[in-house]
Amino acid sequence: MLAAAFKLKCGNLPGLVRHTAVGTCQPVSLAQAAWHRWLVSNVEALKAPAGQISANLKESRGVLRLHGEDIHQFLNGIITNNPKLLQNGTTDVMYTALLNSHGRFMHDAFLCATGEPFGILADVDKEHLPDLVKMLNRYKLRAKVTVEDVSQDYDVWTRFNPSPDNQECQRGWPQDPRLKELGQRAILPKGTDTGSNDHCEDPPAAYRRLRHTLGIAEGPSEIPQGSAVPLEYNLDGLNAISFSKGCYVGQELVARTHFQGMVRKRLMPIALQDDSAAGDVEAGTSVFAEGSARPVGKIVAMDGAAGMAVIRLEVAFGLEESPLHVGQKDGPLIRAQRPSWWPQEWGQEQSL
Incomplete structure (x- = not known):
C-alpha cells in the first residue's frame, strides 16, 4: 500500500x-x-x-x-x-x-x-x-x-x-x-x-x-473463528484464495468444496421488512424459512434495520425460495439481497 x-x-x-x-x-x-x-x-x-x-x-x-x-x-x-x-x-x-x-x-x-x-x-x-x-x-x-x-x-x-x-x-x-x-x-x-x-x-x-x-464481512469479529467455512463467507469471490499455489494449512477442505462446486450457504446482505424491529435483532440470531422449525441461516451483523446473514441459497434465491423470519419461525420478516458483484453461477449450484 x-x-x-x-x-x-x-x-x-x-x-x-x-x-x-x-x-x-x-x-x-x-x-x-x-x-x-x-x-x-x-x-x-x-x-x-x-x-x-x-x-x-x-x-x-x-x-x-x-x-x-x-x-x-x-x-x-x-x-x-x-x-x-x-x-x-x-x-x-x-x-x-x-x-x-x-x-x-x-x-x-x-x-x-x-x-x-x-x-x-x-x-x-x-x-x-x-x-x-x-x-x-x-x-x-x-x-x-x-x-x-x-x-x-x-x-x-x-x-x-x-x-x-x-x-x-x-x-x-x-x-x-x-x-x-x-x-x-x-x-x-x-x-x-x-x-x-x-x-x-x-x-x-x-x-x-x-x-x-x-455483504462483505471483515475479521474474526464478523467471521466466526474455528467454525466459518471460507467459501460460505465469499472469500473465493474476494480474491483471498489461490487455487493453484499448492498446499497450505486447511487447504484440503477449501479445495474440495471449490472443485466440487457445491456451496449451499453464503453470506449476503439482509434488511428488516419492518424498521420498528431494528435494535431487537443481534448477531448470532437464527433465520427461519416460513413454516420451517429448523434454522436456514444465522445473522452475522446488524446495523439498525440492515445487516448480513449466512443463509441457505436455495431458500434465499433458489427453488425453495420462501419468506424469511428472524429469531423464530414467526418472527420479524427479513429480505435477503443478492449483491451485484456475485458471479452469476453462485446460488445456481443446486439446479445443475
Whole structure:
C-alpha cells in the first residue's frame, strides 16, 4: 500500500527505485523515518477527493510488520493466497486468510509490500491481533521470520464513496484488493493528514455500512473463528484464495468444496421488512424459512434495520425460495439481497 504511494514518484526518484524481472517499479528498502518524511511531503496525493470519505479504522484494525529472509516461504505454507505475488512485484497488496487444520477460518489480513526485500506490513483485526501473533510464532519454528506489532506507528485507512457504484481509484492509494466497490485502502504512518470529512459525522460507521450493503464481512469479529467455512463467507469471490499455489494449512477442505462446486450457504446482505424491529435483532440470531422449525441461516451483523446473514441459497434465491423470519419461525420478516458483484453461477449450484 505504501509502496503504491512511492510509485507515484518513481520517475522523479531514480535513486530510490529498482526494476524487477517483470518490469514493475518498486522502492528499495528505506528507513521508516525516511519513509514517513516522504509520505508527509507528498500528502496531497493521500487526501481524499471531493465526494469521497476517508475513514481511519484504528479502532478495529491493527498493523503487524512481518520480516525476515524466509517470510514469503513461511507465509506460503499458512495463508490462502500466494505471497510470491508480493515478492516478485506482481501486486502491492493482497487479501488473504489463515485457517486451522480443518479448513475453518481463523484470521484475515491485508498484506502490503513495503519495498523491503523481506518485509511486509499486515492490516489485521485489532481485537484478535495478539492471538494472530501467537499463531504466527507457533508456526514459524526455525524460520527466519520476525513478527512485530507496529500499530503504535501506523493506522489503517480507507477512502470510498458511500455509493458502491461510484468508486474511482484516485492517485496515491491502492484499490481494495477484494472489490472495487469498496474503494481504496492504505496503511499510513500515524499523524498522516488525509483531509477533512465535514460531510460525514462517523466515517468508520459509514464504511461498515458500505461493507454490509455489499455483504462483505471483515475479521474474526464478523467471521466466526474455528467454525466459518471460507467459501460460505465469499472469500473465493474476494480474491483471498489461490487455487493453484499448492498446499497450505486447511487447504484440503477449501479445495474440495471449490472443485466440487457445491456451496449451499453464503453470506449476503439482509434488511428488516419492518424498521420498528431494528435494535431487537443481534448477531448470532437464527433465520427461519416460513413454516420451517429448523434454522436456514444465522445473522452475522446488524446495523439498525440492515445487516448480513449466512443463509441457505436455495431458500434465499433458489427453488425453495420462501419468506424469511428472524429469531423464530414467526418472527420479524427479513429480505435477503443478492449483491451485484456475485458471479452469476453462485446460488445456481443446486439446479445443475
